[in-house]
């Protein structure tokens with residue numbers, strides 16, 4: 174019986190450690206009824222028990238089981254809102270939409286259940302439940318490492334493995350024990366739509382005792398999978414159109430959800446479907462209350478009454494706002510693509526109208542909320558969505574899924590440091606998630622626009638984003654959070670150690686991180702080399718959405734009124750190829766002579782853009798600048814681009830990037846007041862000199878020097894350049910603006926190997942700028958005995974000292990008085 178008393182005491186203690194106040198929530202009967210159907214409700218006791226007993230808990234449950242909307246409510250009701258209950262989402266659209274939904278379910282104002290995304294939010298002093306993007310919470314950790322305003326943090330959609338989510342989990346695995354130690358208890362919940370959570374739970378570096386995993390069993394109705402016999406390689410949007418038309422005409426009622434990869438595709442398919450299945454006038458007469466209300470609201474909005482004769486569809490035509498607060502790298506970012514022509518045979522007269530709605534991350538919240546409302550009576554709902562509908566949002570009433578099998582992903586080019594978006598095959602796990610969307614309320618069907626053989630070749634799971642992303646960028650972001658020892662950071666999936674070390678070195682050389690000491694004990698120096706703190710310049714760079722080399726150029730750009738030019742050059746370098754390929758082989762002899770003519774003309778044009786004298790020394794970057802300037806001056810038309818050998822898509826993209834980068838610079842440095850002037854004047858000679866210096870400051874590790882005639886022992890070095898990293902010579906390409914000039918010192922954007930190793934994007938620089946702009950590469954002081962310095966002035970005052978790879982060259986620099 175003593176044991177029993179002890180047990181009771183334990184229970185007593187447990188009760189004491191429970192939050193005392195239970196907060197009643199006043200929900201409407203309809204909401205209450207809908208909630209009771211959610212699988213997560215059945216697990217409320219288990220979840221709250223686990224939360225009480227553990228600092229960290231993992232919850233797994235199918236999309237739509239109620240995790241995002243209900244778990245914050247459980248915590249609130251159980252009295253955990255002594256501080257704020259914070260929920261992070263990888264997507265803005267989910268943060269906004271879920272905060273509205275939870276406020277409504279709880280019958281609370283948005284002053285209490287609020288959201289915060291990058292540039293907007295409705296958080297107040299009364300906020301108790303706060304939905305936010307993961308980036309927002311990261312920035313808050315930077316200001317207050319202990320997150321003292323929060324009592325609970327929920328990391329939602331952890332299965333997406335976004336870089337910020339991964340970093341957050343790593344950070345919180347340290348913050349939570351620290352808070353508990355300091356007597357300010359805090360809970361961490363990690364929620365995932367898949368059961369694959371070992372990276373979080375079986376990770377000694379992350380959690381010493383593995384957190385409990387609670388599985389929510391969702392009712393899932395069977396979904397029949399239909400594979401295509403053939404796999405369209407190009408026009409999957411067209412294929413999606415045909416499939417959707419067929420489903421709508423032939424199959425029983427039930428919503429259709431189409432998965433495409435980006436905003437432009439979504440709009441294009443929406444337009445096509447609306448044309449094929451318009452609302453007819455006679456239907457309009459007996460439209461639902463909702464539609465009449467909408468029309469009234471629309472009329473109110475426009476100040477002058479106006480009759481639109483050919484407006485057949487009474488429902489709104491969503492155009493979305495393409496540019497809404499798009500950070501570079503949003504998954505839906507994409508240049509506009511061409512509208513696909515209509516297929517007349519698909520215009521058959523349907524008996525039921527199709528209610529077509531787009532859905533993607535950057536869609537305005539009001540537009541996006543429509544997918545949750547019942548579609549007008551007598552219509553069939555058809556949502557055309559990006560990946561956002563895969564797990565973040567559950568759309569009610571979907572019975573048919575059309576899956577293009579692709580996803581738009583960010584890729585990183587290790588050579589150029591440029592990240593870009595590419596459409597690739599998705600993973601099997603993700604395709605199955607998409608199929609599952611069809612079986613939420615009744616048995617459904619999933620139409621895959623690819624063959625089962627292609628599916629068999631998909632990877633099993635999507636890999637963590639961290640293994641695909643630039644680490645320089647990531648390391649800089651973490652240093653900006655004052656995480657100095659990035660190598661020791663408990664990443665759920667760590668990037669390779671070599672990648673981290675290389676990133677740290679590059680950032681030091683760019684001046685973004687403080688230089689480690691050059692003397693001392695080897696071991697201490699090693700340590701210091703891997704934990705360099707950030708510099709003020711680094712902080713400025715961290716705020717620009719481009720790779721660090723380019724971020725540095727932007728950070729320096731405001732000097733001497735160079736900013737518009739720096740922004741244009743960075744935008745042009747970030748777009749992979751702005752010129753059409755002049756080397757393309759000709760098909761026939763006739764074509765060949767035409768091609769030769771065209772080549773000559775285009776080469777001449779590029780020379781013209783490069784200019785003479787001072788501006789020529791900016792080289793290929795001046796050609797880019799000239800091309801951007803000329804193209805904008807001509808109104809950026811496809812015709813101008815075609816005639817002048819420019820890629821139209823690239824030019825449109827550059828224009829968009831210029832806008833975004835200008836906003837980014839203004840956000841950091843409002844006093845500059847930068848704006849995009851499409852008709853900017855060419856830079857002055859003075860500015861060109863400054864631009865060359867800015868480019869050198871950014872591309873300093875891509876410095877090359879022409880080998881002097883008297884030093885050439887092997888003929889292969891004729892006109893060759895020596896770079897610190899390679900044993901073999903590299904060359905200036907014949908199409909480069911500097912091919913004839915052959916300056917002694919150049920910086921390049923990247924090296925491409927074709928018949929020879931060629932530098933691309935070459936600019937001439939002056940040797941005497943090196944010690945000033947790249948002091949990290951130089952040694953100032955008495956000559957070093959060994960190893961051989963990279964830069965060595967005749968007077969022995971300037972020497973390169975850093976990384977050993979730089980020691981092999983022994984370039985002469987003119988003496989500089991320091």
Ligand code: ADP
Nearest residue numbers: 235236237238239240241242243274545567569
């Ligand atoms: P999970 O996070 O587990 O995927 P959610 O909590 O997002 O699940 O969704 C639970 C249910 O709430 C779903 O059936 C979904 O359709 C519904 N729901 C979510 N947001 C809204 C909304 N704004 N309007 C109506 N229903 C919604």
Ligand code: MG
Nearest residue numbers: 240241564565
């Ligand atoms: Mg969710």
